Amino acid sequence: xxxxxxxxxxxxxxxxxxxxxxxxxxxxxxxxxxxxxxxxxxxxxxxxxxxxxxxxxxxxxxxxxxxxxxxxxxxxxxxxxxxxxxxxxxxxxxxxxxxxxxxxxxxxxxxxxxxx
Amino acid sequence: xxxxxxxxxxxxxxxxxxxxxxxxxxxxxxxxxxxxxxxxxxxxxxxxxxxxxxxxxxxxxxxxxxxxxxxxxxxxxxxxxxxxxxxxxxxxxxxxxxxxxxxxxxxxxx
Numbered sequence: 001x002x003x004x005x006x007x008x009x010x011x012x013x014x015x016x017x018x019x020x021x022x023x024x025x026x027x028x029x030x031x032x033x034x035x036x037x038x039x040x041x042x043x044x045x046x047x048x049x050x051x052x053x054x055x056x057x058x059x060x061x062x063x064x065x066x067x068x069x070x071x072x073x074x075x076x077x078x079x080x081x082x083x084x085x086x087x088x089x090x091x092x093x094x095x096x097x098x099x100x101x102x103x104x105x106x107x108x109x110x111x112x113x114x115x116x
Numbered sequence: 117x118x119x120x121x122x123x124x125x126x127x128x129x130x131x132x133x134x135x136x137x138x139x140x141x142x143x144x145x146x147x148x149x150x151x152x153x154x155x156x157x158x159x160x161x162x163x164x165x166x167x168x169x170x171x172x173x174x175x176x177x178x179x180x181x182x183x184x185x186x187x188x189x190x191x192x193x194x195x196x197x198x199x200x201x202x203x204x205x206x207x208x209x210x211x212x213x214x215x216x217x218x219x220x221x222x223x224x225x226x
Contacts, residue, residue: 033213042216090159103207105214107159
């Protein structure tokens with residue numbers, strides 16, 4: 001089945017530690033995104049990538065880093081500089097064209113990150 | 117800057133009691149308005165895309181409508197399995213990704 005796989009489902013971070021969240025898609029989509037969701041809040045965009053080897057900061061990129069070395073993969077690293085990392089992290093992808101329903105996002109099942 | 121406001125924040129309905137969720141938006145050139153459903157601990161699931169004022173789309177007990185300033189998600193005779201958070205998002209000429217509202221948490225009781 002085609003889809004987006006996020007791992008792990010739950011992740012714990014110690015103070016001063018960097019952690020990496022995995023996101024893999026087999027939908028052959030060009031664009032991939034990382035959103036952060038806090039309780040009672042909307043989804044906020046961290047980073048996005050419209051093509052391999054290129055990515056841009058979203059609204060809340062500070063304390064995060066990404067890479068896009070393969071079309072299928074868009075890992076997110078939460079660095080020690082992110083002082084409030086506890087949140088639900090969602091990876092998404094889209095076909096990548098800028099018209100119509102092709103901008104629809106397909107989401108993974110999310111990773112819950114907590115601080116020890 | 118694009119803004120998306122959803123109301124109410126939470127809604128409790130009896131099974132069979134129809135109602136509507138609201139999504140108000142301010143954007144510079146709407147390219148599309150999207151509705152998603154999200155169950156606890158899961159990723160959002162796509163429901164509808166609307167593009168122009170007057171457009172309507174239906175899926176089972178759900179019907180989405182769009183005006184120049186807002187969208188409504190009408191739920192007809194809801195069932196307990198319709199309980200979820202419903203998210204509204206917009207894509208605009210000035211944006212680079214979907215901009216989401218905070219969602220409406222819907223609880224349908226038997």
